[in-house]
Structures are given as C-alpha cells and as structure tokens.
Amino acid sequence: MLERNAGLEKTMEPRESVSLLSAPLLARLPPVEGRPHLAAVAVEKAYRKGEHRIPVLRGVNASVSKGEFVSIVGQSGSGKSTLLHLLGLLDGPDTGEVRLYGKRIDDLPASARDELRNRTFGFIFQFYHLLPELSVIENVLSPLMIRYSTLAYWRKKRELQAQAKALLERVGLGHRLTHKPSELSGGEMQRAAIARALVGQPEILLADEPTGNLDAATGREIMTLLKELNAQTALTIIMVTHDEGVAAQADRTIRLAEGRLETLGEAA
Numbered sequence: 001m002l003e004r005n006a007g008l009e010k011t012m013e014p015r016e017s018v019s020l021l022s023a024p025l026l027a028r029l030p031p032v033e034g035r036p037h038l039a040a041v042a043v044e045k046a047y048r049k050g051e052h053r054i055p056v057l058r059g060v061n062a063s064v065s066k067g068e069f070v071s072i073v074g075q076s077g078s079g080k081s082t083l084l085h086l087l088g089l090l091d092g093p094d095t096g097e098v099r100l101y102g103k104r105i106d107d108l109p110a111s112a113r114d115e116l117r118n119r120t121f122g123f124i125f126q127f128y129h130l131l132p133e134l135s136v137i138e139n140v141l142s143p144l145m146i147r148y149s150t151l152a153y154w155r156k157k158r159e160l161q162a163q164a165k166a167l168l169e170r171v172g173l174g175h176r177l178t179h180k181p182s183e184l185s186g187g188e189m190q191r192a193a194i195a196r197a198l199v200g201q202p203e204i205l206l207a208d209e210p211t212g213n214l215d216a217a218t219g220r221e222i223m224t225l226l227k228e229l230n231a232q233t234a235l236t237i238i239m240v241t242h243d244e245g246v247a248a249q250a251d252r253t254i255r256l257a258e259g260r261l262e263t264l265g266e267a268a
C-alpha cells in the first residue's frame with residue numbers, strides 16, 4: 001500500500017467528502033475509511049469549439065463505495081465518457097474535484113496521476129484498444145512493462161508472465177496467448193482487454209460501453225465475467241452503457257441528463 005500511495009501523501013490532505021449516496025449505501029461504506037472509494041464533487045467540464053463553449057458536465061456529484069458495481073446511463077452526447085475519463089484521471093475537470101477515499105487526486109502532479117492510472121485504475125473500452133502488433137499475452141503485460149523499469153521487468157518476467165497467463169485463463173483465453181488481436185473474435189478481444197485492465201491489480205475498473213460492440217449473447221458473457229470479478233474480488237466497477245438491460249445488472253444505476261446526475265436507485 002505504501003508503494004501504491006507513493007507521492008500522494010505529501011500533496012493530499014484528508015478532506016471532508018461530499019457524498020450523495022443514499023442511506024443504504026452509506027451503511028455499506030467500509031467503516032475504517034468511512035469515505036466513498038471514488039467521488040466526483042461538483043465537477044464541471046466544457047469543451048471549446050471555435051468561439052463556442054459547450055458545457056458537458058454542469059456540477060456532477062457522484063460517489064461510489066468500495067466493491068460497488070455502478071452503471072452510468074444517459075443519452076448519446078450526455079457526457080458519460082467525459083465523466084468516466086475525469087474519474088480515471090484521463091482528463092481533468094474545469095472546476096470541482098475527483099477524490100479517492102476522500103483525498104483529492106485530480107490536482108496531483110502528472111507523475112502521481114500517471115501512477116494512479118497505472119496502479120489504481122483499470123480501463124476497458126468499447127473498441128478494446130488492443131495493440132495490433134502485440135500478441136494477446138504481450139498486450140496483457142503492457143501495463144506492467146510501463147510500470148517497471150526495463151531491468152526490473154526482465155528480472156520479474158517469468159513471474160509476471162505467469163500472472164498474465166493465469167489471468168487469461170481466468171477470462172477464458174488460455175488457448176489464445178500467442179494470437180494477435182486480429183485473430184480474435186470481438187468477445188475474445190474484450191476478454192483480453194479485461195485481462196489487461198486487471199493485470200496490475202487495480203482497485204477500480206472503469207468500463208466505457210464494454211458490451212457496446214458485441215452481440216447480445218457475447219455481451220451477457222462479458223457481464224457475467226464482470227459481475228464475478230466484482231463479487232469475488234470486491235473490485236469497484238463503474239460502467240458506462242447505452243443498454244438499460246446491461247445497466248440494470250449493476251448494484252446501482254445513475255443517469256446523466258443535462259449535465260447532471262440523477263440517481264435511479266439500486267437493483268433489488
């Protein structure tokens with residue numbers, strides 16, 4: 001944990017976190033931290049297009065508990081991907097804050113944000129974003145190649161390869177280790193992307209339309225995998241989706257409309 005928080009302690013003071021969680025969810029927060037795992041607090045984001053400023057997020061407050069599986073829905077263009085990118089530090093808010101266990105993280109130095117993206121967050125996307133020239137296992141290992149120095153990586157190579165292989169077996173791709181992405185089906189590519197997102201043992205998985213490019217049956221398989229990972233490892237998952245049926249499989253769904261979040265309640 002020391003390593004995970006390296007560089008954060010100096011720059012971050014604990015703050016009171018503004019949580020919009022409903023009462024039953026507050027009761028599920030871990031008593032030690034007593035704070036949401038991840039929160040957006042009064043987040044605003046606009047894009048510039050020539051002379052025009054296009055507001056996308058107009059003061060979004062949202063928080064997610066440790067181990068919770070939350071889906072985000074909303075019309076196309078409502079800012080779902082923008083919010084997910086802000087939460088995962090792929091972009092920064094114009095105003096407002098992103099907090100991890102109550103600590104502000106969006107204003108950290110670039111190196112600390114890189115570290116959080118590499119260690120704390122795992123990302124999966126609709127179009128997988130696998131590197132075409134690398135094999136499946138090399139794609140899965142790529143976050144660890146970034147994490148470690150060349151020397152450290154080579155020293156640990158066998159161990160890391162064994163981890164990547166075990167993870168690929170876990171997602172049902174043990175027989176596709178040396179295939180290139182172009183030799184995989186859509187569902188297999190998403191499984192490989194999930195293995196890549198998890199190889200660094202992130203705390204939080206951020207998924208942008210993970211089933212959006214898959215047929216219904218393959219989408220269900222991916223959802224089953226995500227739900228198992230959430231249940232078995234207490235991985236916190238935040239998933240953007242267009243599909244209300246997919247969204248309903250999460251513990252809770254929140255809707256983005258007119259730049260703000262509307263809480264829809266928890267699944268039974």
Ligand SMILES: Nc1ncnc2c1ncn2[C@@H]1O[C@H](COP(=O)(O)OP(=O)(O)OP(=O)(O)O)[C@@H](O)[C@H]1O
Pocket residue numbers: 047048049056074075076077078079080081082083242
């Ligand atoms: N880099 C950018 N520059 C300018 N405008 C942008 C940029 N990224 C997003 N936008 C605009 O911000 C709005 C929200 O985009 P975003 O991608 O977050 O929507 P979304 O809810 O994810 O939509 P979809 O369901 O279609 O993926 C859109 O109107 C989009 O055109």
Ligand SMILES: [Mg+2]
Pocket residue numbers: 080081082208
């Ligand atoms: Mg989007």
